[in-house]
Amino acid sequence: MNMREYRLGVSHGLPVGMGYFSVSFGFGAMAVSQGLKVWEATLISLTNLTSAGQFAGLTVIVAGATILEMILTQLIINSRYALMSLALSQRMGQRIGVFPRILIAFFNTDEIFALAMARHEPLTVPYLLGLGTLPILGWTGGTLCGALAGSVLPVSIRNALGVMLYGMFIAIVVPPAKREREILAAVGLALVCSSLFAWLPVLQKVSAGISIVLCTLVSACICAAVFPVKEEAAV
Amino acid sequence: MNILLYILAMALTTYLIRVLPLTIFRKPIRSRYLRSVLYYVPYTCLTAMTFPAILSSTTSLVSGAAALAVAVFLAYRGKSLIVVALSSSAAVLAAEAVMRLAGLL
Structure with a gap:
């Protein structure tokens, strides 16, 4: 594997990883305050790596709704990833085989997709894996810390952390709506x-x-x- | 119901959405209407999840509204994701502290 490309990807993913840590801290705190166990909240973040989908998924779990409702919710809310994967697929070209694509697909979040598409040089597998490294660590680690802290923190702090996800959503929506x-x-x-x-x-x-x-x-x-x-x- | 089932359904659905277009469907979507719907989905979805849920996510309607107002204002001014998220958090703390001092909470 080309380590120079990988390290470049990691460095480009650093700000996203830091942002994810603080936002997922809010997700962890919120999940625990709604009755989930620490490991459950952490497992959700490790296996999903998506803010909006997890947030809605948490609502479905807490409501005790059906599995079908969970699948439907995720399908609709995360449908945008299908478009992003399509676009990314075009950018990656024919040189990148199926196996790396299977790995890279997991990291295709809004922010990582934006970084990948913004790159002028051709996309490489090590670069894309590097991009995803810190975000997945930040997202999972932040959820773990938030969930651990959430169970001992007072209500006012938990409330404050819980709105961070909403804050992030607002920060994503308002600028393009203004434009x-x-x-x-x-x-x-x-x-x-x-x-x-x-x-x-x-x-x-x-x-x-x-x-x-x-x-x-x-x-x-x-x-x-x-x-x-x-x-x-x-x- | 077993929470692992929920998490499995959630993770699998999300992953399939990401992996299928990247591995199998390598052709772009032709329908302009479908592409348009998908273009608007992130915005309508995030909005529907945020409002009015943010108002009832804290102890009082006032602190939820404060978080909303601060976040919209800062996002409108073009502040970064993390600044907006942390500030809306701080707005909740501040609003609830003021209300506690005033004996409203």
Whole structure:
């Protein structure tokens, strides 16, 4: 393996790893405060490596919903990874075989995907594995620390840590919404939709996992019909 | 239900979504509509998960609203992911400390 390429990947992944550590600390604290064991929270982070999907998955687990609901929730919320993997697949070209792809697929998060696509030089397997190294360590380690600390910390601190994930989501959504009115419209629709599910008595009966899925799809489908993306821009 | 089943279903679904396009479906999606839907999905999904759940995620509606306001403001100003996340956290601590001093909590 080309160590120079690997080390380069690791260094590029450092800020993402640090960011993941602090955000997953919040996930760990939140999971424990909702009744999960420390090892369960840590295992979720180690095997999933995705913020939004895990967060929704936690909601499904806590609600004691069906496995089908879990699969459906993950399918919808993580569907964007299919697009990212498609795009990454094109970038990787024919030289990279199936086995490395099987490994690299695991690390395809929003941030790692963004870093990989931003690289000017051709993508190599050691570079991509290097990119994923610190983020997976940071994400899993942060969850472990958050879960351990979460069970001894006072409620006010746990509350504060729990909103970190929301803070991260807001930080991802607001800048593009400010830049593109199409995205702003999508965000506005989703806001209205999820508020209806939260506050309308009839819709309140719908479980949290399903309502997230419905809001996500309904708003995205309406926006796609009204504002179809430009050719080649849809990643 | 066994929590390991949930975690397995969750991890497997997420992994399959990532690995299948990378190994099998190497051709890009043709349908413009489908690509458009997928383009908007991250934003609608993150929004639906954040609001209004953030308001009820803390002890009081006020501290949840403070976290939301601080995060939106800083994200609008273009602050980094980590700054926004930590600041919304700090907003909860500050709001709940003030309320405790005022005898509201």
